[in-house]
Amino acid sequence: MTAVPVSGADSRLRDYDTGGFWDEVFAGPGAVRPHYAALAGQMATLSPEEVARRQQAAEYSFQSRGITFAVNQGSEGVEKIMPFDLVPRLITAHEWRQIERGLEQRIRALNLFLYDVYHGQRILAGGPVPPELILGSEGYRREFLGVDVPRNVYTHIVGSDLVRDGSGRFYVLEDNLRTPSGVSYLVENRRVLKRVWPQIFREYDVRPVEGYPQDLLAVLRDVAPAGVEEATVVLLTPGVYNSAYFEHTFLAKAMGIEMVQGSDLFVDDGSVFMRTTHGRQRVDVIYRRVDDDYLDPLAFRADSLLGVPGLVAAYRMGRVSLANAIGTGVADDKAIYAYVPDIIRYYTGEDPILPNVPTYVPSRRQDLEYVLEHLSELVVKSVNGSGGYGMLVGPHASQAERAAFREKLLADPRGYIAQPTLALSRHPCWVEDHFEGRHVDLRPFGLFGGEVRVTPGGLTRVALRRGSLVVNSSQGGGGKDTWVLGDPPDVSQESS
């Protein structure tokens, strides 16, 4: 692959410092990767005032549509817009093929794993995952042993996080199999960028992402209980205090389905109904954005006010479908994540197409020793945590923080995993009046209703603070529109 020199006029691009990281745009100082050449040309024609003006227009657009998320800070929720960076992130057709196939393979294997864990449990007898990790996982729901789910689909919606290392290779950093969020930004970022910078779209063949809500609806309908035609699908939200509430309203509206809270639903004679102004209406499929623990106070946490009493019994009897299924947490437990490549080999006989980030599992004694000795170099995460809470970034942590994690690890080795601190790839972002490299990740979304469909795009999250490696929106991360490019005219060229 040959890089294209930056046109002489623009010093902002010529002076850009890749900082020794894998840069998505620059192959080296002043050398733009070929698929970014047209974009770099356009960037070079924009004055700082122009960029600032478009950036502001984008922010207004998000604000006026109410595209916000809530940050948990004590008891008070704070509403924020996710900072948006104007420069889109581009993924070539070649790169995308690997991502798409890799996710397809992974999602299929994880569903075979979940089916096995809740049925024959073949994997417990000499399989590659230590049985105590599976049976001791917080996400494992013993009560669902032997319960069938439509089409044996457990994870209808998957939002895996991918990162690139210093050599540019993609890795799966984690699988989000419970209630992954962020897809509304994927669609909205595209809408906003089209509005504030329409010119740039003319230069590229960008694959559309707008079909996601309809694809999701098709999957939800497909997994309706047997015998149901014209399924009634609803979205169950925990309510306005949830950080992804905007997304719930966005998806319900885009799919043309009702958005409900627990108190809008009730169970009668084994079936689930929603209260409407015209009386009760039977519900067949619930796209739930409420965690397992809060779904049904009769089955799980008795203090939950978000759930529906009797829902789990109705689900067990096959009267209503839930997406994602109950009990998927056992497959996105971060300690079990470490074994996903083995899980892929075990159930499909295939080698993983997308590699895992090497992961230390401190419940193995040798790993614990290694982790304790190398805390200053590793990222340590809680196995059931998400959103960037409860993690230690060793190289950026203070002595006291590391000491605190040492205690936690010794007290509960099963509760944590550790990974090497990857030199995540960077992408130029507009910072005040110039471009600076910021670390990015990629969260594509896969839908599974028997066939896997990965929306060609994803949420590129940006660690906006200089040098930061944490991209979560709750931790000050921003977003970029993400373009998957169509096949170049010469398709015969598989590699570059």
Add this chain to the structure above:
Amino acid sequence: MEKAELGTRRRDWSRVRWAIFRVCQRYRYTYTEPATDIRQRLVMVPPATHGEQSLLDHRLAVAGAGPDVERRWSEDDFGNKVCVVALPRVARAVEFEATFRVRKQRSGQPVPAGLGFAQAGRSLLAETALTAADERMRDVAAGIAARTDSPRERAELAAEWAAGAISYRIGATGVQTPAALALHLGLGVCQDYAHILLSVLRRLGVPARYVSGHLPGEGVPHAWTEAIFEAPELPGGAEAVAFDPTHRRRTGVEYITVAVGRDFADVTPTSGYFSGPGSGRLSAERRVEVVQVAESEGVVAA
């Protein structure tokens, strides 16, 4: 029978000027239920040339999938020969059998790396997740760097250190074990030796690549490490020197290269996917035969 004896006989490879090897490698996938739309990406056949090795002929047979087998050959970013096989349907089992013959010679002359030195610097210096250096490797690299400025001497010292850094043991590590953990355990297999050496070489500023291949007489595939040095007199301007830290030696004429990459993850021999309700099982088999050998009278200097 005769060939098998030829292959397993103890031989002094340092006396061999050139040899022809025949490698046969087979992967068999068995499915519990019929599978459709199968795609396998196979990296089982070496590129046309790699250093002093040239491919004489090769065959990739697919059995068990009927006549509609589509094979598409291409080259990946590292020059490896990749075959993507598409099969519409497999009832029970499919078998991929790659057979190839290579001629390997040893001239004693520097071996061109097959890529430019600048390119090697761009693609083979960056840390990958499997080869990320930890504090101990950084210290080792710093110690070596303090002793000499010469990249070649540094590589020799690094290879010498890597050979003694861990003890050979099967089962202590797996295909995903990072170099840093293998080093911490003090145990590993050829893949771990190769990764540890890669890690320190890159830390020393020496571009280096992972090599997967075969050795006659060994039951499992082997792996080693190539360091890349600037060599203006060679085509491409770069020389590759291969170290086998598992055996604490430079590689010889009997080392058959199949693929190279940044680390193990780049050279996975099989990967793919299929549709269908069942699951698959993979089994593998391989055989390396020595077809023909030319020995010299004297020992050729390594």
